[in-house]
Each structure stands twice: as C-alpha cells, then as structure tokens.
Amino acid sequence: MILKPRLQDLKIIGFYLGKIILGLALTMTIPIIIGLIAGEVNPALDFIIGLVVSVILGYSLTILCYTEKDMSWMQGMIVVSLSWIIAMLLAAIPMYLSWHWKSYLDACFDAMSGLATTGLVLVQNLDHISYAHNFWRHFIMFIGGQGIVIVALSFFVKGLSGAFRMYVGEGRDEKILPNVIHTARFIWMVSITYLILGTLALGFVGIWEGMKPVNAFFHGACNFMAAFDTGGFTPQSQNILYYHSLLYEIVTVSIMILGALNFRLHYQVWTGNRKEIIKNIETVTLFTTIMVTFCIVATGLTQVGIYPNALALFRKGFYQLISGHTGTGFQTLYDQQFFTDWNHLAVVGVIIAMGLGGAVCSTTGAIKMLRIGVIFTALCEDIKRIIMPEKAIVVKKFHHIKEVFLEDKLARSALMITLCYIVLYFLGAVAGSLYGYPFLQSLFESTSAAANVGLSCGVTGVNMPDGLKLVYIFQMWAGRLEFLSIFTLIGFFYAAIKGRK
Amino acid sequence: MRKKLAILILSFTLCALSFALSYAQQLSVAEIFKNVKEFDGKTVVFEGEVIGDVMRRGNFAWVNVYNFDDAIGVWMDASLANSINYTGSYKSRGDKIEVVGVFHRACPEHGGDADIHAQALRKIADGHIIQEKISFTKISLVALLLGVLALLWIFRRSNIS
Numbered sequence: 001m002i003l004k005p006r007l008q009d010l011k012i013i014g015f016y017l018g019k020i021i022l023g024l025a026l027t028m029t030i031p032i033i034i035g036l037i038a039g040e041v042n043p044a045l046d047f048i049i050g051l052v053v054s055v056i057l058g059y060s061l062t063i064l065c066y067t068e069k070d071m072s073w074m075q076g077m078i079v080v081s082l083s084w085i086i087a088m089l090l091a092a093i094p095m096y097l098s099w100h101w102k103s104y105l106d107a108c109f110d111a112m113s114g115l116a117t118t119g120l121v122l123v124q125n126l127d128h129i130s131y132a133h134n135f136w137r138h139f140i141m142f143i144g145g146q147g148i149v150i151v152a153l154s155f156f157v158k159g160l161s162g163a164f165r166m167y168v169g170e171g172r173d174e175k176i177l178p179n180v181i182h183t184a185r186f187i188w189m190v191s192i193t194y195l196i197l198g199t200l201a202l203g204f205v206g207i208w209e210g211m212k213p214v215n216a217f218f219h220g221a222c223n224f225m226a227a228f229d230t231g232g233f234t235p236q237s238q239n240i241l242y243y244h245s246l247l248y249e250i251v252t253v254s255i256m257i258l259g260a261l262n263f264r265l266h267y268q269v270w271t272g273n274r275k276e277i278i279k280n281i282e283t284v285t286l287f288t289t290i291m292v293t294f295c296i297v298a299t300g301l302t303q304v305g306i307y308p309n310a311l312a313l314f315r316k317g318f319y320q321l322i323s324g325h326t327g328t329g330f331q332t333l334y335d336q337q338f339f340t341d342w343n344h345l346a347v348v349g350v351i352i353a354m355g356l357g358g359a360v361c362s363t364t365g366a367i368k369m370l371r372i373g374v375i376f377t378a379l380c381e382d383i384k385r386i387i388m389p390e391k392a393i394v395v396k397k398f399h400h401i402k403e404v405f406l407e408d409k410l411a412r413s414a415l416m417i418t419l420c421y422i423v424l425y426f427l428g429a430v431a432g433s434l435y436g437y438p439f440l441q442s443l444f445e446s447t448s449a450a451a452n453v454g455l456s457c458g459v460t461g462v463n464m465p466d467g468l469k470l471v472y473i474f475q476m477w478a479g480r481l482e483f484l485s486i487f488t489l490i491g492f493f494y495a496a497i498k499g500r501k
Numbered sequence: 502m503r504k505k506l507a508i509l510i511l512s513f514t515l516c517a518l519s520f521a522l523s524y525a526q527q528l529s530v531a532e533i534f535k536n537v538k539e540f541d542g543k544t545v546v547f548e549g550e551v552i553g554d555v556m557r558r559g560n561f562a563w564v565n566v567y568n569f570d571d572a573i574g575v576w577m578d579a580s581l582a583n584s585i586n587y588t589g590s591y592k593s594r595g596d597k598i599e600v601v602g603v604f605h606r607a608c609p610e611h612g613g614d615a616d617i618h619a620q621a622l623r624k625i626a627d628g629h630i631i632q633e634k635i636s637f638t639k640i641s642l643v644a645l646l647l648g649v650l651a652l653l654w655i656f657r658r659s660n661i662s
Binding site: 039040041042043045046048049052053055056059060063097124125127128129130131209210211212215236237238241242243244246306307308309311312313315316332333334336337340341 | 530531534537538552554557562565571572573574590611614635640643
C-alpha cells in the first residue's frame with residue numbers, strides 16, 4: 001500500500017532544501033568579489049540579484065518548514081533531486097541577466113550543464129563575457145562536480161545521519177572515511193589542493209605560450225575546474241583549440257585523468273598506498289577501455305586519412321577520446337568536424353568511450369568503470385561455470401581498495417544501472433531523430449548529455465528546438481544523479497496523487 | 502598577333518585560377534566547415550574581430566579572429582600582429598581585421614588543427630574600450646529584493662520574540 005506524503009514529510013524536505021539553497025547563495029559571493037575587483041559593475045549586480053533571490057527563497061523555506069527531525073531515505077533522495085533543479089533555476093538568474101543567453105531556458109540549460117559537469121553550451125558571444133560570469137560558469141562545475149549537497153554537508157549540516165542519505169542520492173555510493181562529513185571535507189581538500197597546483201601549471205603554460213599573465217592564470221583556474229571536475233566549459237568559444245598548444249593539451253589530459261579517478265583511490269595514494277593504482281579494478285578497466293576505444297578511433301581516422309601524419313592523428317584522436325571517456329568534453333576540433341572530417345567508425349569509438357565514463361566516486365558521469373569491471377568479471381565467472389564440472393564451486397573476487405567477493409546482488413545492481421544509462425542514451429537519440437537530426441548525430445549528442453560529457457557534434461545550439469533542450473536538461477540531471485533519487489522523486493509524486501491517506 | 506593572343510590566354514587563365522583559389526566573400530567559420538573539402542588548402546579572405554590574447558611564438562603569433570559567433574586561429578608573422586592594438590573582451594571591442602591566408606582543415610604544421618596561415622593582414626577598423634553603463638533597473642531590483650529580505654527578517658524576529 002502506497003501512503004500519501006504527510007505534511008511532516010514536506011516540512012523536512014523544505015527545511016533541508018532551504019539549507020542547501022542558502023549554501024548555494026553563499027557561493028555567489030565569489031563572482032561578486034571577482035566582478036568588483038575587475039571593475040565589472042553590471043555583472044556584480046547580476047550576482048547580487050541572484051544571491052538575494054536565493055537567500056529569500058532559502059530563508060523562507062527554513063522559516064516555513066522549520067524542523068529538528070532527521071531525514072529518512074526517501075526524504076534525503078527527494079531533497080537531492082529537487083535541490084539540483086532549484087540550483088539550476090537559481091544559478092541561471094545571473095547568467096540570464098548578462099544577456100549572453102538568448103532566453104532563460106538557455107541559461108537554465110547552461111546552468112544544468114555546468115552543475116552536472118556536462119559542458120554543452122548555448123552561451124552567445126562568449127568571447128566578450130565578463131570575468132565574473134565566466135568564472136561562475138566554471139565555478140558551478142566545481143560545485144556540481146563535488147556535489148551541491150557536499151557543499152551543504154561541508155559547511156551547514158553537522159552530524160546528521162540524513163547526510164549520508166543525501167550523499168548517496170547525489171550519485172556517490174562510497175564513503176572514503178567512516179564519517180560522511182569528513183568524506184565531504186576530504187573531497188574538498190583533494191580538489192582545492194589540485195586546484196592550486198593545476199592553476200599554477202596551466203597558468204605558467206599559458207604565459208609560456210604567449211598569454212598575458214592575468215588571463216593565463218584566470219584561464220588556468222577556469223580550465224582546471226572544468227578539467228578536474230570533468231566538465232568541459234572553457235573561457236573562450238574555441239574551447240581548447242584557442243590555445244594552439246601541445247603543452248596545454250598534455251596538462252589538460254593529465255588533469256582530466258586525475259578527475260576521472262575515484263576519490264577513494266586518491267585517498268589511498270595520498271596515504272602512501274601507490275600500488276592500489278595498478279591493482280584496482282577501476283584503473284585496470286579504464287586503461288583497457290581507453291586502449292580498445294582508441295584502437296577503434298585510430299582505425300577510423302586512418303581509414304579517412306585526414307591527418308597529415310601519425311602524430312597529428314594521435315593528438316586529435318587521443319585528445320577527443322580521453323575527453324569523452326573521462327566525461328570532460330574539452331575539444332580541439334570544431335563541432336562540425338566530427339562528421340565532416342571523421343568517419344562513422346571513429347565517431348562510434350568516441351560514443352562508446354563517452355558512454356563508459358570514469359570511476360565511481362569521481363566527478364565523471366556515465367556507466368562508470370567499476371560497473372563495467374564487475375559486469376565483465378561476472379561474465380567471465382559465468383563462462384567459467386559453464387566450462388567447469390557441474391559440482392565445481394566458482395568463487396570470483398576482484399580488487400577495489402580491498403578484495404571484494406563478486407556477489408550476484410552486486411552484478412545485478414551494476415547491470416541495472418548500466419541498462420538505465422543505455423536506455424537514457426537511446427531515448428535522447430530517438431528524441432533527436434524525431435526533431436529531424438540524423439540518428440548517429442542524435443546518439444552522439446544524447447550520449448554526451450546523459451553521460452555528462454559535453455562533446456558536441458553541432459546538434460546543441462541556440463536554434464535547437466526548446467523540446468530538445470528540455471530533453472537534454474533531463475538527461476544531464478538524471479545522468480548526474482544516477483537515477484536512484486530521480487526514481488524516488490517520481491515515486492513521491494505518484495504517492496502524492498495515488499497514495500492513501 | 503600570336504604573342505598578344507598568348508598573353509590574353511595567359512592572363513585569363515591566371516584570373517580564372519586566382520578566382521578558383523580564393524573566396525573573397527565574407528566567410529564565417531560555419532560556412533568554411535560546410536564546404537570544408539573545397540576550402541582546404543585554398544586562399545581565403547577572412548574578416549572578423551581579434552579576440553583574447555595575441556600569443557607570440559618566436560617570429561610568429563597566433564591571433565584568434567571572431568565572426569558570426571565563432572572564431573578561428575590565424576597563424577601569422579609577428580610583424581603582422583604588431584599592428585593589432587585592441588583585442589575583444591568584456592571591456593573592449595577588438596580591432597576588426599581582414600586576413601588573406603591559406604585555410605587548413607588539418608594543418609600539418611600545427612598537429613592537425615584547423616587554422617588559417619596569414620599572408621596579408623589589413624586593419625578595417627580600430628578597436629576601442631567599452632564604457633560600461635550601469636543599469637538603473639538592476640540597482641532598483643537589488644534595492645527591492647533587499648527590502649523583501651529585510652521584511653522577511655523582521656517577520657522572523659517578531660515571531661521569535
């Protein structure tokens with residue numbers, strides 16, 4: 001029997017939603033400061049408006065729904081799924097006010113793309129945008145990459161058991177440390193340490209390649225946030241092609257790979273257990289899938305013969321592949337070139353890589369390496385069972401931080417999520433086809449949106465139908481949260497309509 | 502007579518050849534990629550605003566030129582880049598230039614990048630600093646919203662007391 005949600009449920013959801021909104025409002029102070037330092041008054045006003053609207057909404061919710069009760073699983077999941085929608089609506093306010101987005105829907109699209117670390121863009125005239133707005137575009141990737149709820153957990157929520165529920169709802173099912181608040185803070189510590197190092201590295205490379213120091217470090221910080229959080233926004237419209245630099249490409253590839261690794265693996269390496277890198281099922285799977293998909297891409301590009309030499313082929317093929325596989329979305333190609341210069345085989349290689357993704361408990365989207373590894377191990381186990389005598393007992397283990405027995409439950413769960421992603425990729429592709437785009441292009445863009453990648457073959461643009469923009473927003477949201485909290489939200493609405501009092 | 506005819510044929514051939522090799526109409530990046538095979542290796546005339554940084558690399562420089570909501574990298578002699586005074590950003594409108602150069606869909610010299618190697622550059626219009634006009638509407642909206650927030654805070658305080 002399904003029960004109708006009670007007023008108390010709504011109050012708990014509203015109260016914690018209010019807290020998360022207040023956390024988001026706090027983050028808007030940084031672009032205000034940047035705007036004021038850079039002497040950009042109107043952009044600073046855009047963010048003040050966004051901040052005050054967020055504070056009014058968050059404060060009202062905490063007053064109206066005040067409670068001291070902790071959250072249940074269901075409430076935690078709903079808070080997470082709704083907080084991402086509200087964060088998108090609020091983050092889009094200062095963006096829309098800048099007039100660089102054609103409509104509020106376009107601003108919402110880019111806000112969700114940023115928060116979900118996708119990287120598809122509808123921004124107009126990006127090369128003339130203010131420092132404040134440009135920083136905000138990248139900063140929401142940094143916030144979204146760690147998790148909006150993680151922001152609130154780190155600063156606003158203390159000692160809640162409900163905190164773990166929100167943490168899981170945000171698509172992270174692994175704790176690094178026993179306490180989820182400490183886990184959130186560790187994730188921030190890792191990210192901020194890498195942010196400083198990455199900004200310095202990219203900043204110096206930028207200066208070396210002829211950029212002005214202020215721009216070099218600003219671009220460095222923005223590109224680091226986009227690369228480590230596997231987002232894919234860049235400060236200029238040409239994406240990474242703007243820099244015309246092999247060195248810049250090498251540094252960004254390294255950061256993208258770092259961002260695609262499990263935070264638990266980072267923890268192991270930071271605490272001296274470096275062997276974990278070569279033993280872990282996720283890194284082994286990641287290495288294997290990169291090799292396999294690169295072979296597909298390289299074969300395709302060799303068939304076309306577009307690139308003048310092997311180095312150029314490797315540079316273009318490997319960069320787009322790593323960008324797609326890690327879910328970043330940085331490009332050193334123009335959107336159109338995927339279909340004007342590459343053949344279908346190379347494009348299919350990139351689509352497969354995008355669909356697979358990086359590690360769990362990282363900032364990447366998509367199916368993820370642990371699940372692929374588990375499914376492959378389970379398949380091997382089943383084949384072994386068939387080959388071996390009936391009475392033989394086959395026990396399969398894999399290494400993920402520790403030795404883990406492969407149970408049916410684990411394999412089933414991995415298969416379920418994988419199936420959900422494949423369905424999501426194809427639904428978006430069908431939607432694109434219904435709007436008149438060729439199927440392969442639709443599949444490319446749909447996989448990019450749902451797997452939170454951000455590579456584009458040219459479907460995404462301001463003239464794209466509004467319906468398709470909404471489909472991609474949904475895909476980015478569902479793909480980032482990994483379905484559980486979305487299903488709970490759907491169940492909640494169903495219970496509100498059909499449930500018994 | 503024969504000599505004159507030969508000169509006439511030669512000049513006609515050269516004219517036709519140069520017409521076939523160059524596309525003098527104002528091009529956008531999207532148009533280039535629509536017919537990328539035709540433009541590959543041809544001399545193009547590309548017009549647009551200089552944006553971002555002029556990145557000097559030894560005796561050469563990369564200049565990114567923007568038109569119709571997209572930009573392309575132009576590889577040029579550093580001496581050509583010296584004439585650029587303003588680059589486009591939030592606070593400035595960049596110099597508007599016309600570049601005559603060879604378009605490469607996958608440049609052999611630059612790791613397969615799509616770019617233009619400039620042969621000549623002409624400045625069409627000087628860039629300038631943009632004076633920001635502060636929006637009165639936005640200031641009014643901030644004041645209004647702060648008023649709402651203050652009322653909310655007073656309401657909360659009065660409820661507590």
